[in-house]
Amino acid sequence: MSSPLTPAQVAAQARRALLLDLDGVLWDTLPVMQAGWAAVRSQHGVTVPFSSYQAHLGRPFHDIMALLDLADADALLETYENACVFASDRARIFAGITEALLALANRGWTLGVVTSKGLHRALPLLARTGVPFATVRTPGSERGKPAPDPLLMALLDLRLDPAQAVYVGDMPVDQESARRAGVAFVHAAWGYGRLGEPAVATAASPAELLPLLAAEEQLPVPRAVAP
Incomplete structure (x- = not known):
């Protein structure tokens, strides 16, 4: 028989994480x-x-x-x-990305970055976006993309499940990492890569993330059952 969820648990399960690549998604580097x-x-x-x-x-x-x-x-x-x-x-920040991410943060999305750029080069760029990132994952001891490890480590930081996350990337390796992590994927078509089959959700510009993720906000998050 399951125990009732506390208000804190209910709030945590309602959260969504939007994880983003850096190069080709946030910044044109x-x-x-x-x-x-x-x-x-x-x-x-x-x-x-x-x-x-x-x-x-x-x-x-x-x-x-x-x-x-x-x-x-x-x-x-x-x-x-x-x-x-x-x-x-x-380096130049992509037009509209800051505005889109701030709007999503205001709608309750928890934002994070998963990139293969080193931390010492990533942090100055992220600071200049003016966006609050709750986690930043750069190469460490875990396997890099296309392995699922970086995305799963970011979710561990946030104490969220893969079902509660979306990853935005521009390269096939980003899509593969998301697939292996069990995380929904959105292709940032304003970036550097072109994806083949299978077709995925695609945003032609940062502004298009807003309507795409509005549908994701309506999906129920699977509830953990306490013993």
């Missing part, structure tokens, strides 16, 4: 990444074009290096990071 990769090519004699690196965006840097069959990833990362910091003023 492609010019910064291009500068970073140009430095890698110049200083390390790497011949791989940026387009090949870009195809794997969303994964941790070391995972991309393995996919590109490039050795000495630590040295490449140091060069890449230093060049990206130097070119950080080229």
Whole structure:
């Protein structure tokens, strides 16, 4: 027989989490990444074009290096990071994203970020959005996307279940991570990636997140049954 839920438990179960990727969803950082990769090519004699690196965006840097069959990833990362910091003023926040997220926060959504960008580069960008993020997950000891680990760790921070979350990303690796985590996914079509089948919910602009998520707000959250 189940025990009655406390008011705090009812409130927690009514919450929804909106988790977002950073690059290609919140910020247009492609010019910064291009500068970073140009430095890698110049200083390390790497011949791989940026387009090949870009195809794997969303994964941790070391995972991309393995996919590109490039050795000495630590040295490449140091060069890449230093060049990206130097070119950080080229980043631009996507038009309308701040307004959309603040509106969703006012509607009760708990906001979080799950990104493969390092914390030292992610935090300054997130601070400039003016949006309250309850959790920020960057690469750590867990597996990176497309594994479900980063999304599940973010939900653990928020004490929410996958059924209570939506992940917004722009790359196929984001979609795969959400699928494996059991989290609903929205494709940010204003970003860098193009998804194949199966078709998913898609927002052509940040403003389109509002009507898309309005339907999600009406879905009941499965109730946990206390023993």
